[in-house]
Amino acid sequence: MTEELRYNHAVNRALTDAMAADPTVILFGEDVADAGGVYGATRGLRDRFGPARVLDTPISEAAIVGMAVGAAISGLRPIVEISFIDFMTFAMDAVVNQAAKMRTMFGGQCSIPMVLRTQHGGGAGSGPQHSQCLEAWFAHVPGLKVVCPADPASAYGLLRAAIDDPDPVIVVEHKALYATRVPMPDALPVLPLGRAAVLRPGRDLTIVAYGAALRAVSEAAGILAAEGVEAEILDLRSLQPWDEAAVLASLARTHRLLIVHEAVEAFGIGAEIAARMADIGFDELDAPILRVGAPFMPSPVAKALEQRYMPNATSIIAAARRLVA
Amino acid sequence: MARNVKWPIGLSCLQDPGWITWTPAEISAISDGMGKPPRSPRKIAGVASSARALSLYQGVLLIRRVEESLKTLFAEGLVPGFIHLSIGQEAVAAGVMSVLGPDDTVASTHRGHGHAVARGMALPQFFAELMARSGGVCAGRGGSMHVADLAKGFLGANGIVAAGLPLALGSALAHRTLGRSAIAVPFFGDGALAEGLVHESLNLAALWKLPVLFVCENNGWGEFLPTSHQIAFTLADLAKAYGIAYRQVDGNDVAAVASVAREAARHARDGHGPIVLECLTERFGGHYEGDPQRGRDRDELAALAGRDPVAIARRQAIATGADEAACAAIESEIDSQIAEAIAWAKASPPPSWDDAASAVYTPTGPA
Numbered sequence: 001m002t003e004e005l006r007y008n009h010a011v012n013r014a015l016t017d018a019m020a021a022d023p024t025v026i027l028f029g030e031d032v033a034d035a036g037g038v039y040g041a042t043r044g045l046r047d048r049f050g051p052a053r054v055l056d057t058p059i060s061e062a063a064i065v066g067m068a069v070g071a072a073i074s075g076l077r078p079i080v081e082i083s084f085i086d087f088m089t090f091a092m093d094a095v096v097n098q099a100a101k102m103r104t105m106f107g108g109q110c111s112i113p114m115v116l117r118t119q120h121g122g123g124a125g126s127g128p129q130h131s132q133c134l135e136a137w138f139a140h141v142p143g144l145k146v147v148c149p150a151d152p153a154s155a156y157g158l159l160r161a162a163i164d165d166p167d168p169v170i171v172v173e174h175k176a177l178y179a180t181r182v183p184m185p186d187a188l189p190v191l192p193l194g195r196a197a198v199l200r201p202g203r204d205l206t207i208v209a210y211g212a213a214l215r216a217v218s219e220a221a222g223i224l225a226a227e228g229v230e231a232e233i234l235d236l237r238s239l240q241p242w243d244e245a246a247v248l249a250s251l252a253r254t255h256r257l258l259i260v261h262e263a264v265e266a267f268g269i270g271a272e273i274a275a276r277m278a279d280i281g282f283d284e285l286d287a288p289i290l291r292v293g294a295p296f297m298p299s300p301v302a303k304a305l306e307q308r309y310m311p312n313a314t315s316i317i318a319a320a321r322r323l324v325a
Numbered sequence: 326m327a328r329n330v331k332w333p334i335g336l337s338c339l340q341d342p343g344w345i346t347w348t349p350a351e352i353s354a355i356s357d358g359m360g361k362p363p364r365s366p367r368k369i370a371g372v373a374s375s376a377r378a379l380s381l382y383q384g385v386l387l388i389r390r391v392e393e394s395l396k397t398l399f400a401e402g403l404v405p406g407f408i409h410l411s412i413g414q415e416a417v418a419a420g421v422m423s424v425l426g427p428d429d430t431v432a433s434t435h436r437g438h439g440h441a442v443a444r445g446m447a448l449p450q451f452f453a454e455l456m457a458r459s460g461g462v463c464a465g466r467g468g469s470m471h472v473a474d475l476a477k478g479f480l481g482a483n484g485i486v487a488a489g490l491p492l493a494l495g496s497a498l499a500h501r502t503l504g505r506s507a508i509a510v511p512f513f514g515d516g517a518l519a520e521g522l523v524h525e526s527l528n529l530a531a532l533w534k535l536p537v538l539f540v541c542e543n544n545g546w547g548e549f550l551p552t553s554h555q556i557a558f559t560l561a562d563l564a565k566a567y568g569i570a571y572r573q574v575d576g577n578d579v580a581a582v583a584s585v586a587r588e589a590a591r592h593a594r595d596g597h598g599p600i601v602l603e604c605l606t607e608r609f610g611g612h613y614e615g616d617p618q619r620g621r622d623r624d625e626l627a628a629l630a631g632r633d634p635v636a637i638a639r640r641q642a643i644a645t646g647a648d649e650a651a652c653a654a655i656e657s658e659i660d661s662q663i664a665e666a667i668a669w670a671k672a673s674p675p676p677s678w679d680d681a682a683s684a685v686y687t688p689t690g691p692a
Contacts, residue, residue, distance in 0.1 A: 026502060052502055058532065063491040063525035070495025073480060074430060075503050078495070093522075097485050098492065104685050105471035106481060107464030111687040142685050166687035 005185065008178040010152040011041040011117070013188070014159035015079065019049050022077060025163060028055040029064060029081030029117075038083045039119070039178040061087050065094035065116065072114040072168075073102065079163060085120040085172060086129050088137075099168040100143030111166035115159070119173040121212055121262055122310055126175075128298035131306075133211075133263035135172045139240040139272075145169040145193055146240040148211040152182050154237055157191030165193060172239075174212040196243035198250065202230035205256035205323050208247055208273060210236040213262045213311055220316035229324055231258075239269055247273060248281050255286040256323045260311050265293030290319045378645040381579045382638040383655045384419030388439040389635050390659050391448070394667060395438065395455060399614050403671070405457050408469045409436040413577070413609030416634035417542050418443040420582025421510065421602070424590050428507035430478040430496040432489030436542075437482030440512055441472050444479045448666035453673045459680070460673030466681055478507075487513060487520035490539070494526055497535040508536040508593040516547025518556050518563070527567045527599075534598035538589050539569075541601065542576060544608035549620055564601040576604025577634040580641050607632050 019025045027045060033056040036043030046054035057064050061082055068078040082088055088095065099112050122131035139146045145167055149155040155173065162169035199214065200221055209217045214235055221231040232250050236242055251257050257277055259270035270291040277289055292311045300306045392410045399408055411418065418439035425431070425444075433440040441451060446462060454461030454472050461467070462474050473481030480496060483489045493511035500507040517523055518541075530537045547555045564571035570592060574585040582604060592600045607629050611618040618626070639652055 024503070026498075055533075058525075058528060060525040060529060062522050063494065063529050066488065066491025066522065066526075067495035067498060067529070070432070070480065070492035070497075070509075071499045071502075072495070073475060073492075074496040074499035074509075076495075076499045093485055093488055094491065098483075098488060101471075102473075102481070103687065104681070105463060105467040106473045106475065107461065107466045108684045109463065109473065109475045145686075 003184040004181040005152040005156075005183070006179065006181045007152045007155050007173070008037075008039050008041045010156040010188070011159060011173065012043060012045070014156045014163070015042065015045060016048065018079075018160060018163040019045070019053065024075060025077045025079065026053045026055070026071070027079045027081070028057050028067075030057055030059055030083055032056060032081050037081065039175065041117075041173075041178070042081070061090035062094060065091035066098065068114045068116070069094055069098045069102070069112060072099075072112045073110050077113045077163065079115045079117060082116060082118040084130050085118045085134050086132050088118060088134060095138065095144070095168070095170070096141050100141045103167070104143060112168045113166050114168050115162045115171060116168070117159070117171045117173065119175050119178075121174040121176055122299050122306055123176045123212070125301050125303055125306055126299070127301040131299035133261065133294070135170070135239055136263060136268045138170045139269060143168070144240060145238070146172065147193060147238045148172045148174075149237065150174075150177070150211050150214045150235050152180065153185050153188060154191060154235070156188045158193070158237060160190040161193050164190065169193070172211070176212050191237065194238045194241040194243055196237055196246040197235045198232065198246075199235050200231065200233040202232035202254065204230045204254060205258060205320055206232045206234060206247070206250040206254045207258045207260060207316070207320070208234045208236055208250075209260040210239060210269070211262065213260050216310075216312050216316055217260050220313040220320065223313060223317055224320055229320060231320060236269075242269075242273070244276060244280070247277060248284075251277055251281045251284045255284055257281075257285070257289045258292065258316070258319050258323055259289070260292045260316055262310055263293055264296055265291050266296050268293055287323050290323055292316050292319050375642065375646040378580065378638075378642040379647045379651055379655065381419060381423060381583060382642040382652065383659070384423060384443055385415045385579050385634050385638040386655065387659050388415040388418060388442055390663055391442050391451070392438055394452075394663050396614060398452075398456065398667070403456050404469065406468055406470070407613045407615070408438075408455070409613050410610050411436045411439040411608075413607040413629065413632070413634065414542055414544060415439050416579035416582050416638065417540065417576045417604040417606055418512075419638075420579045421512075421538075421540055421586045423583050424587040425510065426507065428478065428500075428505055429590075430480055430493065430500070430507065430509045432480045432493040432496070432509070432511040433482045434489060434512050434514060434517075434542075435470050435482060435484055435486070436514065437472065437512070438469070441474065441479060441482065444474065445477050446472070446474045446479060448662055449669040452666045452670035456670050456673075457675065458670055458673035459676045460670065464680065464684070465673075465676040466684065487517040487522040487526075489513060490517075490522055490526035491529075493537055494530055494535055497530070497537045498533070500536060506594060508538055508590060510538045510540060510590075512540045512542060514547065515541060515543040515545065515552045515556065515560070518552075518558075518560065519547075527563065527569060527601075530599040531567045531569050534596070536593045536596070537599040538586070538593045539599060539601045540586075541603045542606055543603055544606050546608055546612070548612045549616075551620075560601060560603045570597070570600040571603070572600065573603045573605065576606030577632050577637060579634060579638045606634075
């Protein structure tokens with residue numbers, strides 16, 4: 001049997017390796033110790049590193065993240081988990097007004113080396129308060145970094161980079177990805193923040209996406225290829241900072257750009273990428289830049305409605321055909 | 326454990342007063358706990374007590390004079406934004422800080438100048454920060470509500486009500502995880518008591534038995550509304566509900582604050598878990614500098630004169646045997662230190678755009 005790497009195991013391994021390498025790395029959040037995490041990503045960590053470094057918290061998102069900030073400026077490298085990105089609403093002050101601002105406000109006296117792990121996304125019928133993709137909120141705040149790993153190797157590599165990073169990083173995983181698995185890679189490198197990866201080369205259009213939306217993008221690219229349309233797929237990996245150079249380079253090859261994300265389309269990550277490329281990539285464009293995202297409404301619960309709500313191969317193919325027509 | 330009290334200004338008469346422990350007899354001799362002059366102003370034996378009382382007087386007066394100077398600078402347009410003065414509350418900051426050690430950490434509030442100065446922030450850098458000059462302790466990027474000095478364990482003033490509490494909890498967690506015997510001290514006002522973060526923080530501190538000394542500066546006001554119109558409970562009851570030890574003290578009586586704070590700090594430091602210290606104090610001014618205080622009763626404001634923490638601290642110093650000359654020496658020394666600091670700050674240039682814009686993230690080495 002070939003050894004495999006599961007997404008949630010990759011997260012666990014990144015946490016394990018980081019905690020083994022640095023005794024100042026600690027982990028706390030709701031159900032991370034006893035239960036091992038809602039998705040099993042922190043299983044076994046308390047047994048290995050002890051109750052002083054792996055702590056269950058009460059359901060107090062604002063205090064959890066506020067404590068992480070205080071710990072980060074007092075000598076620790078805390079990793080906290082907010083089990084659903086929807087619950088970040090309670091923690092916004094600590095993230096936006098404290099963690100993001102402190103380095104600036106304090107004139108560079110300190111860095112805030114903290115990581116906030118959370119997960120987003122639909123597909124399970126979890127409804128409006130457990131399915132949102134709110135990553136653009138954080139990408140909009142100067143002082144924060146945001147990554148969104150789409151596969152097990154990225155889950156490992158980006159989380160390690162986030163923990164090593166001196167600034168606050170929000171790692172947005174996807175609930176539908178935890179059980180995904182790939183053959184065990186030969187190596188699991190730390191992946192630098194701010195770098196995209198070309199998942200599939202292509203000459204006819206560039207599709208930029210991140211997170212679980214890449215699955216639908218890959219499916220769409222396969223169908224498009226059968227029609228003779230070769231899409232180049234870029235996994236953004238890192239949303240803030242994002243790899244402007246890689247997107248521009250791909251656009252220079254294909255001259256057509258489609259951006260896909262599961263988040264609501266309006267005012268999203270795609271809007272920022274489109275605006276930047278319309279500016280610095282204007283001369284490369286042979287067609288308008290298109291986006292595929294969720295419509296401007298909360299996530300439905302009913303399966304059929306949710307399937308229609310989330311970007312899928314059909315909606316991506318439709319947009320791609322418009323671009324190459 | 327003996328520690329020297331380090332003050333930002335050096336007076337030969339106060340150099341190295343040592344770590345002087347007040348006895349209950351000393352406290353009762355110089356304070357009736359309500360800020361009135363002692364009923365029987367016995368002279369307490371020993372230079373040590375008088376040095377300690379003078380040191381506390383110096384601490385209280387320093388904050389007062391600093392903030393009076395800020396009023397002037399603000400009126401002159403040299404302090405950007407808006408500032409929240411703690412005039413009337415100085416004894417809390419001076420008293421509590423006088424019992425903290427160098428490894429302890431302090432999280433402050435939007436009304437945080439007194440905390441910063443009492444924690445030992447250098448005055449020139451303090452004033453330069455308030456005036457948003459490049460020589461400021463935060464390079465002129467923080468200003469009044471974000472003045473911070475991490476080297477002194479001062480985790481910053483904070484523009485968000487109650488936000489300092491979880492910061493202090495995290496700092497306390499770091500102290501414990503890293504084996505430091507330090508405690509974390511969040512200051513907050515009674516106006517913060519209705520914030521959910523206070524409740525989350527009290528629960529977590531109690532649950533994890535964190536070394537936290539919660540200091541509530543209860544001045545009776547939350548912004549422009551009396552606390553009685555905002556809070557349906559008492560802090561004493563709240564602490565009890567969370568199973569947290571609680572002490573109350575007259576926050577305008579610096580000797581009383583220092584005495585109770587010392588015991589409270591010891592409680593937290595010795596592993597007994599968090600403790601709440603409620604300091605009943607007075608906000609002489611408005612919510613912010615320039616607030617016309619339309620909601621406040623004029624008679625009440627007039628009556629505050631008898632509660633002046635500076636006058637109380639001075640009387641206490643005299644009662645312990647300090648003479649007028651020693652008090653006067655402190656006063657003139659503070660004034661000249663402040664004048665020097667302000668002159669230095671005024672000469673400091675404003676921050677550069679490039680410095681500010683490049684400080685958002687931690688610089689990384691060449692890729």
